[in-house]
Amino acid sequence: AQRVTQPEKLLSVFKGAPVELKCNYSYSGSPELFWYVQYSRQRLQLLLRHISRESIKGFTADLNKGETSFHLKKPFAQEEDSAMYYCALNPGGGTSYGKLTFGQGTILTVHP
Amino acid sequence: NAGVTQTPKFRVLKTGQSMTLLCAQDMNHEYMYWYRQDPGMGLRLIHYSVGEGTTAKGEVPDGYNVSRLKKQNFLLGLESAAPSQTSVYFCASSYRAPYNEQFFGPGTRLTVL
Numbered sequence: 149a150q151r152v153t154q155p156e157k158l159l160s161v162f163k164g165a166p167v168e169l170k171c172n173y174s175y176s177g178s179p180e181l182f183w184y185v186q187y188s189r190q191r192l193q194l195l196l197r198h199i200s201r202e203s204i205k206g207f208t209a210d211l212n213k214g215e216t217s218f219h220l221k222k223p224f225a226q227e228e229d230s231a232m233y234y235c236a237l238n239p240g241g242g243t244s245y246g247k248l249t250f251g252q253g254t255i256l257t258v259h260p
Numbered sequence: 261n262a263g264v265t266q267t268p269k270f271r272v273l274k275t276g277q278s279m280t281l282l283c284a285q286d287m288n289h290e291y292m293y294w295y296r297q298d299p300g301m302g303l304r305l306i307h308y309s310v311g312e313g314t315t316a317k318g319e320v321p322d323g324y325n326v327s328r329l330k331k332q333n334f335l336l337g338l339e340s341a342a343p344s345q346t347s348v349y350f351c352a353s354s355y356r357a358p359y360n361e362q363f364f365g366p367g368t369r370l371t372v373l
Contacts (some may be wrong), residue, residue: 157300191264192350192364204303234302239317245310246291246354247318250302 150175152237154251162259169220169254170230171209171235179237181211181218182248188230195220195233205229225258232256262286264365266351272371273341281336281368283351289363290356292334293318294326296347297367303350309334310356341372 150244161167174209181198190236196204198211198218204206214223218235264285273279283292290311295303305318307326315326323345325337334343338345348369352362 152302154276154302165298180350187369191366192352194361223363242318245308245316246357246360246362247308248303252300252302 149189150179150237150239150249152235152249152251154233154254156236156254157252158255158257160257160259161231163227164224167222167229167256167258169235169249169256171218172219173216173218173237175216175237175239177239177241178213179239181209182236182238182240182249183207183209183218183220184234186234188231192234201246225256225260227258230256230258264351264353264363266349266365266368266370267337268324268368269302269366270369272373273338274373275342278337278339279320279341279370280338281370282353283336283365284332285295285334285351285353285363286332287353287363289353290328290331291354292328293335293352293354294334295350295352298347306336306349311351313367315370341370343372346372347371 152247155170183195185195186192236248267282293308294306300371312331327335340362351365355364
């Protein structure tokens with residue numbers, strides 16, 4: 149069975165500093181990885197997905213199959229980035245039905 | 261478009277009581293999911309549905325039942341609530357495809373005393 153680990157429960161940085169939220173996974177196949185974000189008093193929403201290789205709100209994430217990691221990075225954090233971030237994995241294939249396995253989540257706080 | 265809605269928003273139950281959580285989506289999505297969110301454990305899949313009339317077990321299905329009689333609705337039932345079911349429950353939906361974005365509801369905060 150697949151597993152997603154986010155080793156940092158809390159992460160604090162100052163505005164303008166680089167930020168990296170770590171995500172490690174265990175799965176033997178070729179999964180699809182996602183980052184979801186939950187801002188205060190808002191719904192959980194997709195931030196970015198590995199397959200799109202896009203940058204959203206200045207965030208990027210690279211899938212490293214050798215290290216089985218999908219860390220989320222932003223070079224200059226902003227106060228509005230403060231939120232709960234979840235890394236999630238879909239094993240892929242026809243029978244995965246989009247099911248996601250989530251990590252434990254990391255609360256990011258960006259101080260002014 | 262309301263997206264994904266959940267009712268109720270909050271509920272307090274006594275041990276042994278039953279209740280049903282309703283999830284509705286107006287995006288014509290085939291797939292629907294119920295998750296629970298607990299501190300330090302992230303979101304865990306309870307049950308899911310890949311279409312009207314179908315349901316399947318997720319990672320933590322015990323103590324819950326579901327039904328999807330209409331494509332737009334996905335109901336989560338607790339027949340005999342236990343304190344261990346105190347949690348925040350999220351419903352989500354997506355189009356039929358392995359890697360599609362899931363759209364989440366606002367959540368239901370349930371406390372079982």
